[in-house]
Amino acid sequence: MSSLERRTGIALWRQIADDIRAAIGNGAYEDTGKLPTEAALATQFGVNRHTVRAALAALARDGMIDTTQGRGSFVVARKRLSYPIGPRTRFSAGLEGQVARTRSRALESRIEPASAPVAEALHLAPEAPVLRLDMLGEADDTPLSRATHWFEASRFAHLPDHYRAFGSITRALAACGVEDYVRLFTDITAAPASAADRQDLDLQPGAVVLLTLSVNGEVGGGPVQYSRSRFSADRVTLSVRMPGGL
Amino acid sequence: MSSLERRTGIALWRQIADDIRAAIGNGAYEDTGKLPTEAALATQFGVNRHTVRAALAALARDGMIDTTQGRGSFVVARKRLSYPIGPRTRFSAGLEGQVARTRSRALESRIEPASAPVAEALHLAPEAPVLRLDMLGEADDTPLSRATHWFEASRFAHLPDHYRAFGSITRALAACGVEDYVRLFTDITAAPASAADRQDLDLQPGAVVLLTLSVNGEVGGGPVQYSRSRFSADRVTLSVRMPGGL
DNA sequence: CTTATTTGTCTAGTTCTATAGACAACCAAC
DNA sequence: GTTGGTTGTCTATAGAACTAGACAAATAAG
Known part of the structure; x- marks a missing residue:
């Protein structure tokens, strides 16, 4: 589905982060603001859960999302x-x-x-x-x-x-x-x-x-x-x- | 000088490629169209020559430059x-x-x-x-x-x-x-x-x-x-x- | 309180990225 | 043709990225 590519000089977790960023920009999680679970994202991207976690950590560093244990990850509205x-x-x-x-x-x-x-x-x-x-x-x-x-x-x-x-x-x-x-x-x-x-x-x-x-x-x-x-x-x-x- | 960063999800060679791309866009090699030698670029970026080669190979794949053995790498003019x-x-x-x-x-x-x-x-x-x-x-x-x-x-x-x-x-x-x-x-x-x-x-x-x-x-x-x-x-x-x- | 769900952390093994050095192949100039 | 400079290719090694699995810790719902 979401064809990620290797050996491109872009780590998989960063490609995933870019993808989620684009999805947020397209208003994908607009209703609840909640992202899919790490496990769901891992299967969606065909990748290990740790790789998804690296992507989410990067988005959290950038202030795009907010993650808390037991609840999930949520989009933080931010305007340009x-x-x-x-x-x-x-x-x-x-x-x-x-x-x-x-x-x-x-x-x-x-x-x-x-x-x-x-x-x-x-x-x-x-x-x-x-x-x-x-x-x-x-x-x-x-x-x-x-x-x-x-x-x-x-x-x-x-x-x-x-x-x-x-x-x-x-x-x-x-x-x-x-x-x-x-x-x-x-x-x-x-x-x-x-x-x-x-x-x-x-x-x-x-x-x-x-x-x-x-x-x-x-x-x-x-x-x-x-x-x-x-x-x-x-x-x-x-x-x-x-x-x-x- | 050209502070490259590691563990960012972007391979060094790709950061270097982006940098050279920007330099070309700024008209850096406008006179002769010739890029510095691989050895020179390696020292400039503080990196191994093989890493520079990976960057140049990527630019060549994209049609930005043309490389021939014994001569060097040259900018290929391309308009958007x-x-x-x-x-x-x-x-x-x-x-x-x-x-x-x-x-x-x-x-x-x-x-x-x-x-x-x-x-x-x-x-x-x-x-x-x-x-x-x-x-x-x-x-x-x-x-x-x-x-x-x-x-x-x-x-x-x-x-x-x-x-x-x-x-x-x-x-x-x-x-x-x-x-x-x-x-x-x-x-x-x-x-x-x-x-x-x-x-x-x-x-x-x-x-x-x-x-x-x-x-x-x-x-x-x-x-x-x-x-x-x-x-x-x-x-x-x-x-x-x-x-x-x- | 109990349970199911979800994120956090740890260990181990594999694949990719980057470094280092050496040498061959090619080009241009003398 | 010879030389000096430049790119092409090979081997070996260290470190980062990715996979896999297991279990702890926190949340939310019953």
Whole structure:
């Protein structure tokens, strides 16, 4: 039935954990919130009970379920933060009401030659100098996203200073003469978290990150900002609201 | 440096493979396309050369790299299909020009009582009868997405028949009196592929799926369609174009 | 209180993962 | 052709993951 595979580099207990996680997400145990017994899961997955226990232990560590002896395992409701992807998304504004406190921290900024995709997105010559800004987005002291932004170097040379002063990219851009800017497009995909992601976002191996690639620009003007972000898929959903539709 | 962790249910070689995959995605080896030698990677990751070889073998199986004896390993450029998420996205239309042939196939359709989220999204009473339609989206015979759609049962009872006749949900809806419908919103997250995903989308353990949850409705009307889709993250990026912006 | 059910813990044996080292096969450059 | 660098293959060993079975401990229901 639930064909698990061996020799894939993913331990059986983790495949089972992923499966149960997906089932919870599909609302499988919605009525009572109770998972099948360990014995039942073991036969369902065609696996030893100890292997199921390892999977359940992992889910319990992640706070997905709560297990007590003699009773069973129960789903713990947990919501992901909803991160809006709209024409005018701002990091902090979009998360308001969902968390007590948001913070975005600049990790590093430097000038570097534009790589091919950066140059193309910003309409610059290849290898043209660009300002690179690495940032970490946090909500209630939990890291949510790791983003790298690129800007044309000459026009935005003092952006990091303004950012330090204001604590907001939007305001720092305004100080550089960008009155109003909008998100032009966003490409979204996903991948297993790399070691770097795990360090930055405090994730465990096997975690998944949402990868977004977006370009922001001035209204009626050209592109201003090229960004690559990595979100912890455990913690956020990207929410695309259609401005036209309703 | 690249802190790999043990006893996590993810074999070291797979963590390394994920890491190299991410590095390729970040354009790390863009200049020559050549990866470091196995020996170099082994020291970089603090691991035995055989472990690195297992990682490279996995990447080669996935078509990410090409390895030849005496030369080394080289990145194979491979593009993901871009799946547009806009107000008026249609499965086949959005992929035109990227692949030779797209196909969407109905797997199953049945009437069932609405679960809580379905009822809420479609503005129906809980447990109200809804039509559930399971579909598989393919491009050039490769499965791309697995979607489940829900519609109000009474109004769209004959939708499956119309779909069989026209081969398109848009046209089938038109036959049910829905003149023009638009995407109202889409929530996007990601997770490891479950066993069911692996079967439906022909994926390997450790693969990642993009999960979308969307509601479509009539222009100036209420919600009509509630959908949950699962995309192979290896094969697609979701592309959000802002209609207002530019 | 008694009983059936369910989770927790222990031991032992097997299979997979990772390390270590050695050497062959192949490629590119001289 | 020779050399240096790189990937391919083999053997052996240690440790982690998985299986199997048994029994204790906690819960819930009668």
